[in-house]
Amino acid sequence: MKILVPVKRVIDPYVNIRVKSDQTGVETENVKMSMNPFCEIAVEEAIRLKEAGKAEEIIAVSIGNQSCQETIRTALAMGADRGIHVLTEEKVEPISIAKILAKICESESPGLVISGKQAIDGDNNQTGQMLAALTDMPQGTFASKVEIDGDKVKVTREIDGGLQTVNLNMPAIITTDLRLNEPRYASLPNIMKAKKKPIDQKSPDDYGVDVTPRVSILKVIEPPKRQAGIKVENVGDLVEKLKNEAGVI
Amino acid sequence: MTSLFYIEHANGKVSDQSLKAITAASQIEGDVHGLIVGSNIDEAVAEASKINGLSKLLHLDDAAFDNVLAEKLTQVIFNIAGDYDYFLAAATTTGKNVMPRLAAKLDVSQISEIVAVESADTFIRTIYAGNAIATVQTSDAKKVLTVRPTAFKAATTDSAECEVAKINAENIPSISEFVGEELTKSDRPELTSAKTIISGGRGMQNGENFELLDKVAEKLGAAVGASRAAVDAGFVPNDYQVGQTGKVVAPELYIAVGISGAIQHLAGMKDSKIIVAINKDEEAPIFDVADYGLVADLFQVLPELEQAL
Numbered sequence: 432m433k434i435l436v437p438v439k440r441v442i443d444p445y446v447n448i449r450v451k452s453d454q455t456g457v458e459t460e461n462v463k464m465s466m467n468p469f470c471e472i473a474v475e476e477a478i479r480l481k482e483a484g485k486a487e488e489i490i491a492v493s494i495g496n497q498s499c500q501e502t503i504r505t506a507l508a509m510g511a512d513r514g515i516h517v518l519t520e521e522k523v524e525p526i527s528i529a530k531i532l533a534k535i536c537e538s539e540s541p542g543l544v545i546s547g548k549q550a551i552d553g554d555n556n557q558t559g560q561m562l563a564a565l566t567d568m569p570q571g572t573f574a575s576k577v578e579i580d581g582d583k584v585k586v587t588r589e590i591d592g593g594l595q596t597v598n599l600n601m602p603a604i605i606t607t608d609l610r611l612n613e614p615r616y617a618s619l620p621n622i623m624k625a626k627k628k629p630i631d632q633k634s635p636d637d638y639g640v641d642v643t644p645r646v647s648i649l650k651v652i653e654p655p656k657r658q659a660g661i662k663v664e665n666v667g668d669l670v671e672k673l674k675n676e677a678g679v680i
Numbered sequence: 681m682t683s684l685f686y687i688e689h690a691n692g693k694v695s696d697q698s699l700k701a702i703t704a705a706s707q708i709e710g711d712v713h714g715l716i717v718g719s720n721i722d723e724a725v726a727e728a729s730k731i732n733g734l735s736k737l738l739h740l741d742d743a744a745f746d747n748v749l750a751e752k753l754t755q756v757i758f759n760i761a762g763d764y765d766y767f768l769a770a771a772t773t774t775g776k777n778v779m780p781r782l783a784a785k786l787d788v789s790q791i792s793e794i795v796a797v798e799s800a801d802t803f804i805r806t807i808y809a810g811n812a813i814a815t816v817q818t819s820d821a822k823k824v825l826t827v828r829p830t831a832f833k834a835a836t837t838d839s840a841e842c843e844v845a846k847i848n849a850e851n852i853p854s855i856s857e858f859v860g861e862e863l864t865k866s867d868r869p870e871l872t873s874a875k876t877i878i879s880g881g882r883g884m885q886n887g888e889n890f891e892l893l894d895k896v897a898e899k900l901g902a903a904v905g906a907s908r909a910a911v912d913a914g915f916v917p918n919d920y921q922v923g924q925t926g927k928v929v930a931p932e933l934y935i936a937v938g939i940s941g942a943i944q945h946l947a948g949m950k951d952s953k954i955i956v957a958i959n960k961d962e963e964a965p966i967f968d969v970a971d972y973g974l975v976a977d978l979f980q981v982l983p984e985l986e987q988a989l
Contacts, residue, residue, distance in 0.1 A: 447943075448811035457812050525780070526789045554807055554924065555792045556776050560750070561784035569751050569856035572777050575918065585859065589918050590773040591697075591927075592870065593863035597749065600855045609911070609925060610918050645789045649802065650815040657950055660971035662962075666984040669956065669974055677954045677971065679876070679933040680900060680989070 432542035432601075433488045434477040436511065437532055438470040440495060440502040441552045450653045457651065466502050469547025471509075472607040475614040476577060477545050478510035485579045486542070488512045492535060494528055496520055500630060507625035508617035514630035519642055525553075527635070527642040529561035534638035536566050541602060543584065548573050548606040559606035569599035573608040681710030681800070683766035686757065687731075688774055689716060692723035696873040699731065699834040701770035701827035706733035706835065707797040708766055713738060715847075717756060719746040725844065732839045738847050745849070747858035748774065754781040755852050761786060761822070771826040783824035790824040791816060795831035809924035810947030829872065830930035830951060864919055866903075871922065874903035876933045879922055879949070880915070881907040883938020883959065883978055887915040892982040893937060899989040905929070907936075907945045923948035938978045941966030958982075 442448065442457070443465040449458040466474075477489045491506035493499040494517040503514035517531055536544065549556035563570035571577070571586025575594065578585045579601075588595045589608045617625070635642045663669045673680045685705045688695040694716075705712045713736040716728050721741050729737045740756060757767065757778075767782060769775035771793040783790035795813075796804040802817045803825065871877060878900065880893050890904065897904050905927070906920040922929055924947040934952035939945060941957070941964055949955070950969055957970035960977050967973040974981060 442808070444944075448808045450812050457808060524789050526784060526787070529784055549925075551925075552808060554809065555780075555790070557780035557783070557790050557792060560777065560780035561790075563750075564754065564781040564784035567853070567855070570777070570781065572750070573773060588773075590861075591872065591919070593861065593917075593919055595861045596859040598857045598859050608918065609908070609921075645820050646791065646816050646818045648814055649817055651807070651812050654806070654810060654813050654950075657955075657969040659968045660955075660973065662967075662973045662975060665976075666974070666981055666988050669972055670985070670988045672972055673933065673954070673956070677933075679954050 432486045433490060433539055434480060434486045435490050435492060435532070435535065435539060435541040435544045436470070436473050436477050436506065437492045437528070437544070437546045437558065438474065438502050438506050439467040439547070439550045440464050440493065440499050441467045441550055444468055444551055450651055454650045454652055456648065464498065466505050467547050467550045469549060469607050471614040472609070472611050473545040473547050474506045474509050474511060475612045476607060479612065480579065481510070490515060490539060490541070492517070492532065494519065494523055494531055503630055504625050505617065507628045508622040509615060510621070513628055515633060516630050517633045517635060519635050521642045522644060523642045524644055524646060525555050525557035525561055526645070527640055528558050529565055530640045531635060531638050532562045533565040534640065543601065543603060543605060545605045545607065548608055559604050563604040568602050568604050570604045571597055571599055572606045574605050575608050575610040577605055577611070681708065681765045682763065683708055683710060683712045683768060684757065684760070684764040685712055685714050686769040686775065686778070687714045687716045687728050688770065688772060689718065689721065689724035689728070694724055694727050694731065694837065695770070696834060697770040697772050697829040699837070700829035700832045701768065702731060702733065702835050703832040704794060704797055704827040705766070705768045709800060710765070711735040715757065717745050717748055717753060719743045727837055729841045729844050730837045730839050732835045732837070734842050736843045736845065738845050740847050740849060742849050744852065747861070749856050749858060750777045750781055751856050752852050753778050754785060756849060757782050758785050759850055760847065765822060767822070767824045769826055770829050775826045779824055779826050786822050786824065788820035788822050788824055789818060790826070791818060792826050793828040794825055795828050809944055810950070811943060828928060830928055864917060868897055869901070869903045871903045871905050871927050871929055875931050876900045876902035877905050877922070877929055877931045878902050878935040878937060879905035879907065879939060880910055880937050881939030882909040882913060884910060884915055890916055892979070895986045896982055896989065899986060907939045907942070909942070936966050936970070937982065939966055940964045941969065
């Protein structure tokens, strides 16, 4: 079985986000970029399934500009076998990404697609579900546990208020939540080995997908700043203020 | 223009999240129809039919929908999609699961977790974990939106009963099946609808110490939450998590205990009316957003607080 893992290049989660003064977006020039943390969890899960003998090959896909190759290399260094880079300078929306991935699913026929539940830049949380719709596959979103049993996959999902378990026919789409696993660091020998692994370069045109955005960003601003309040001396003070000043208890 | 709003329910009650999110639908010009799906749902249907702002309620009552899976529910909405221009749901784990699947079937982009309606095609949402606020405009004819409930006031359920119509399940795929659900048992309110929340962070040191929060929560009728650091450290389950990748909350009173105030956490609670921070590190960034800060050892403060309430 093949596993397809889409990976996204985003601003590193530990970098402070700065909104551009012309309100067109956030500053990405000279900012450290990394693989989206939820995508790292997806790559890790695919590798664990391969190590458990449930999968033979892991294909990492990234869609975006030339530097997305680095993100694919990171996945290859972690343990993915080969990469597909769909080169475009356009800011591709989830619906178009899902369409490209659906085409790749047609040619590669993976048994599972494992993606992150959301990217920490746009916070859309859409691509996996959209891909599932376009390929008519079932979806196990926000997964905290994945168990393959024959031609089915049992997925434990993080839902509001607890956990839900579903059984999906394969091929299926899984999107990862935080608790699924803890991604490994790539070792130096594996980073070296990854340089020799193949990355196939494609364009959206190769898949016949029009990536023109349908949603335009009119304005991006900083959130209103909250003012720091006062320090209280002790618990008695705090309770008094909450009762009489704020009136919330 | 007509909007279709997917109404969630549990134990015979319409979800508070849905009541809040439906207010966004009401701000869009035109009629709002509700859709409610489940098995033996008479009670919830009766309540939903009285939601203010709803002109029609569609309901599907079928044993096959005892548990609502995305594959099935998407098809139910898709079957009637020709009649509607807008499709909305609360950005709960159900809404987030179902609506993008619907959007792709309709071949449109989705706009996720809107916090305001600007006009018929323009909406406001947060990006980068709440570190930036984007105004976005869609060119799609049909619009699929999820709504962040905390950004809207709940609709009341005291209007006259609206028109109620039954729909049937057709072409429902059977590619997935429900196995089970394990809901965290608690006598206290749900995090997302609680008026008061007390949350613990890495400073709690271990899971057992969360009992100290439980005791204060009991006195306040509060829900208990946690930072991602506390969840990652294994102190409490993930559904406690308040933050951009967890739950976004906006209670009247939010008490952060032993939480440093990482951006990810602040994004999930900074719209709370009153924020209290209790932390022994006076440099902790949580104090920058707190209305009342107490620099002290939480293991002394929590028992005192329990006593004082």
